[in-house]
Amino acid sequence: MREAVRFAPERIRDLYVTAEAADRYAEFVDPARDAGVFVHETTDEVLAAMCDAETPQGTAAVVDWAPATLEEVLATAPRLLVLLTHVRDPGNLGTVIRGADAAGADAVLVSEGSVDVTSPKVIRSTAGSVFHLPVVTGLAVEETLTSLRAAGIRCLAADGVGECTTEEVDLVEAHAWVMGNEAWGLEPATREACDDVVRVPIHGHAESLNLAMATTICLYSSARSQRSAATG
């Protein structure tokens, strides 16, 4: 909520808040009032009926969803992207958006056939990051890979079958990590349409990492490489 007020106040249509929460959250309720957002005082009972959260926080907002387009993202000359294909778990999608934000990625791309980014569980697990970086949804996977490569962005399929690891591949040039579904991974056609297949190194006996962790490790490997190259 605070992140929406800070980063996307123009998208907030209404902010609902209990009297108690208006005090507790004055740091963003007051700026929201100042920004001309319509702030409604309400009660815990009304909020509980409005929201599906198990422990409502005394505040809720109606926010316009402003999906970015791939063209808009490519126009910014992005250097680090992630494309999630057929991600199904809302917690995973939200956590990846949060991790991509933390790693300094330029945008998160989400394929068609994925969980709805606007579902409450996704929004909550982004911890505000959904308001920090562009999220493009409903993308056709193969067309997207074609567009990325045409824009000079290497496509790296993250997959346990990769011959090189995140520590061996060159991560300095602009690239996009391409991640598969939680259960079945990447479709073979998607993997083959990528420039490289790269695996997260597994040092113990685990078979794999979960999607959100694997994505975050890939993105942090990229951030480290790109930033250490930039600072010499």
Added chain:
Amino acid sequence: MREAVRFAPERIRDLYVTAEAADRYAEFVDPARDAGVFVHETTDEVLAAMCDAETPQGTAAVVDWAPATLEEVLATAPRLLVLLTHVRDPGNLGTVIRGADAAGADAVLVSEGSVDVTSPKVIRSTAGSVFHLPVVTGLAVEETLTSLRAAGIRCLAADGVGECTTEEVDLVEAHAWVMGNEAWGLEPATREACDDVVRVPIHGHAESLNLAMATTICLYSSARSQRSAATG
């Protein structure tokens, strides 16, 4: 289940399996029979009553819980450990155990006042890793830090207030990452009892990463440093 049969068959007391699942999971049901584990054929209805999983997989096992002790772990001259203090979310604990396994950590240490490691949600989210590396539970935080330091293991408090990042601190020597609670982080006394306070670098606008992601990034940073030092 397969991981329990592979890595800890002596701890399995009984294995329950439907006729259909006995075929589907022959890769571990047959070895379990060979290992002398008592395999009971049962039905989906009985399994549903035995388990709390929403989508039972046709098999369940009763496994002895064999917690390790800190002394046993220290006797192996560990080089990479993680100490979770007051971790409350079962998914987080399980995911950290899985990430620690993947990163090649020597053990996972869990403080008193944390979620029960044997709870089904924890076990499931480890994806078998709970059978791959020692997990020590119920530890008193300050005594544990004292024991670790006496054993020559540096204690690194992972905290956003850290002056240096995971990429700046020396991670080659034996060390333990000390992680705080999901909501309130590390207690000040714990932070002060550590040798260094280290933060995961945040490049975007996110305030933080969630506990499981932060821990996994810390452990992978350590694995990279230790392994590249070992190979020259």
